[in-house]
Amino acid sequence: MLMEGGPATAAIPPHSTATVAPPRYSLPPCRFYSEDVLFCVDVDVESKAEMAKGRAITRLDAIKQALLLFVHTKLSMNPDHRFAFSILAQSVSWLRKEFSSEVDSALSAVRAITAADSSYGLADITQLFRIAAHEAKKSRAQGRLFRVILIYCRSSACPQHQWPVSQKLFTMDVIYLHDKPSSENCPQKVYDALVDALEHVSEYEGYIFESGQGLTRVLFRQMCMLLSHPQQRCVQDDLDFPKSLVRKSPPQTDAATLGIKGSSLYLKHHVANRYPDNTRFNNRRSCKAFSIQGSLVTGRPSSSVSVSDAEMGGSIDTIKDYSLKVADPELHALIEKEKQRQFNCLELIASENFTSRAVMEASGSCLTNKYSEGLPGKRYYGGNEYIDQVETLCQQRALEAFHLDKHKWGVNVQPLSGSPANFEVYTALLSPHDRIMGLDLPHGGHLSHGFMTPKRRVSGTSIFFESMPYRLDESTGFVDYDMLEKTALLFRPKLIIAGASAYPRDFDYPRMRKIADAVGAFLMMDMAHISGLVAAEVAADPFEYCDVVTTTTHKSLRGPRGGMIFYKKDPVLGVDLESAISNAVFPGLQVISNCKTLATGLVELGYKLVSGGTDNHLVLVDLRPQGIDGARVEKILDISSITLNKNSVPGDKSALVPGGIRIGTPAMTTRGLKEKDFEAVADFIHEGVQIALKAKACVKGTKLKDFMDYVESPDFSLKESVSEVKKKVEALTNQFPMPGV
Template identity: 55%
Template sequence: MSSSIPIPNDFNKMLYEDISVYDPEVNELIEKETWRQFSGLELIASENLTSLAVMQANGSILTNKYSEGLPGARYYGGNEHIDVLENLTRERALKAFNLDPKVWGVNVQPYSGSTANFAAFTALIQPQDRIMGLGLPDGGHLTHGYYTAKKKITASSIYFQSFPYRVDPATGLIDYEQLATNANLFKPRLVVCGGSAYPRDWEYERLRKIADGQGAYLMSDMAHISGLVAAAEQNSPFEYCDVVTTTTHKTLRGPRAGLIFFRKDKDDLESRVNAAVFPACQGGPHNNTIAGICVALKQAAEPAFKDYAKQVRANAAAMANVLFKHGYRLQTDGTANHLILWDLRPIGLTGSKIEKICDAVHITLNKNAVAGDTSALVPGGVRIGSSALTSRSMFEKDVEQVAEFLHRVVQISLQAQKEAGSKKLKDFVDAFEGTGESAKLVKELKEDVKNFCIKFPLPSVVDSSTIKQFD
């Protein structure tokens, strides 16, 4: 094919210009973010570092195509290749989780985990029906019905009646007995399992019995652990649940999107879920993202991915052991998956303060409520994840050093809090950004973190020497 077609000099010229030429401002932000990821530690449990192949698919020309509807039943023409892609993605999704296509189906079009969850609710229940999900302060997710005494926060609490269940404050473990008792009183139409900050596995058989006792559907949101489920490193929800949702970018290590799995042999869930996704809750699918999901699902079926998932758990446990060695308290006394919930209340710190100093030294994690917290604005802990570190080829000895960095963060935080002379977050930040001892320690730790991080490759960047430095 000839490559001599001239680039137009009219109003379409911009369509052919490289971003570094056309928009150096945005290009520099991309370069800065690349350096931030390369020179820092990514410990947010809901984030991961996806592959070069996934990025190539997600940034492909497939972004140009509209394809409302399902394969073979589109509202636009020109979808012959998109139909093949979406069917291939559905096949790979079922294969990744070892599902029988005669029993299970999957919709791969949701834009995110949150939209997947709301579409699943739309398919399963009616407005103002009753739902029970793990409460947000106890490790659940916003989309599982969270509300406060003063305000309904998310659509799941606005459009449905929600009664959250809780963990035992003493152990941090889900109180299944109290859940069963409350379910008998509340009579939910839907029970939701899964969380965003729960360091243990789920007892799906027990949850199934509770749901059956109320004639309720059981839905699992396995967003955080789907990669571990695919690798058989966590219990599978598919044996007991009616619908299973997930994001695709956490432990599954794909692009940012969602999936909805449904039982094909129950209550016409296939047509209900598909209709709930489109046209009920969203428009045309993002075909470039579906291509990225397709690639990620192929990777998830590889033996190497199982090794990765096993290492994710091993690394989380290794970090937990170091923190235990220093005398810190962890919710549920450790972890059985990819995340750690670190209770800072015994040492007189808040999650907000630790998050601020971590940001200053290029360690990214998030403040998080722990069992017994009374304020979501001033949570008593932080959440730590091992997925991204493992994607950077770190092993136990490496993440043990990461945990030592976190111990240094605590020591600096205590010093900054002492220098601040008050409990206010602003005074605390002013202290470690000032000229005192804590500010000096922050600069030293930031340099140590950088020198440690740049020894490890950054997924999707083939040649790390091409990464532009900014500080």
């Protein structure tokens, strides 16, 4: 469970062809192997308290031994770890500022720690956070992980801070040694304040341990728990205390005796109640944000640990609320595998992204419990006072994100995703069998824009409405607006839809507005793919010309899964954009710049791109000149840890074996890849295409299935080449953190 960070390839990827047995614990690989650890030792007079009655050893003596134990052990695991020391009096100051891997340096720093003779009263740890944030940036720049270990000894004085955290830059652990609770002190309150502080700053899972028992071996054991690498930790609730350490039986009411695994109560009482004289802390984090945040995705403990009162020896029959890991280990294991797949793979699906921890927390929250039909202030259910505020806030932010004037534009933020949002617009504006025109799916449009084949009305939007597509000019790869104009004048649609799933260029909104006006149609833009770019003002603004704009929230916008519909509040064309607001919604320029680099790289490698290039977040590669198709290349890239999708290109005959691939840059831009990385991406894709071509030549049959069977068979002779690409890909991806995990 507690493993030092090994090489990134240590964890076996889910689809690895390796035959070695999987490790018992497969923890996510970590990015930083070497740690910089800043100790902060409380030197208040309370650190002079004796560890236990009758024993001459003080808390500070025991702490010093524990620090040296920690330093020695860490260095024996990795001699590159470094340590520095600070002390907490009224505030925090340096004791040994230079981070050093020398044991002697640690020894002399530890020797220099002395306790005060009187109480400081105040314990302000703002300076600790300031120092740590500053140093953490330096460590990060050197590819190292920064940690703080605070050892706190005051039973009545809560630590305080004024740290306006905007970014979590380091991991913090706390060990709290305190007196037994009495009417004179308040260790529970202090503990809660320490949990709050830890929560406030800790980037990865920070541990907090407490003890009022005065036992040195408990302190040593806690220190050993902190040896774990913060990026490879289990959540604190899942810590496995070795049986040999559990000498005394817990009392009958202890959750441990009742076998309630997976709850922090189990862990904390399990530890706390082993000793008859121990404090009985309510040291569940369940009442704290720490565990309310809980989710499998974040790796945090599950929300409120609700062990029934009956199980606790009480009589009230309440609920058991185990973490997913405990309640459904099978599903938990699959999610963990998916997490690892996402971490290892080069994610180039143009409609996907990596959302943030904060978004995951919000989507995995109690909001999921609530029905809220209607609109804010006009609901069919009670109990919506906060949901109303959430929805109103969401509307305000949506308008702000796209620089819209709330007097001119309104937004409905309720659609579950992009397709329902589109269908809701059609339902609102059209009658059954009214006519619509959208970009044909084989030319880059979306299913929900009225797609149908000569034989079948494939989408609900072509079943309930009459659809005539417009297409690309196959010679240029750009939308054929002349043809659109001609057919619109004949077809007279009620709605023209701009927007696409696989079109690497901006739409010509003024031209489309003109055509819509000429035939009396509404003009709608489905900006699902490019909404992040629109918000960042690096793509043309559809709001200036369209009557309705729909979007998903999870693609380039990087939000949770959902959809939105923006509608003009009055019929005046053009929109007064609000003055500049932060375009921090999305790193739009970088996405486009990465995409252009990728496009250039591919062109230099001899590939043909639909339209010859890109204005946005995706490129569409026509592989037919290479003598291969998108399906075969997608398969080879997939087993090489490159995730993208096959895609139709103009002139294609089959949607199942289309001639191209679509490659998007939003997700990997989110993880921090820059232009030079995308040059490498172009090379990886090229290597994959070469392997696909060789594999195709080895296959006897001509069907796609023959190819797939061959690649999955033991006879596949290019496994080595695939592994080499995969290794290079993962060496790149593993350098970049993945948000939300």
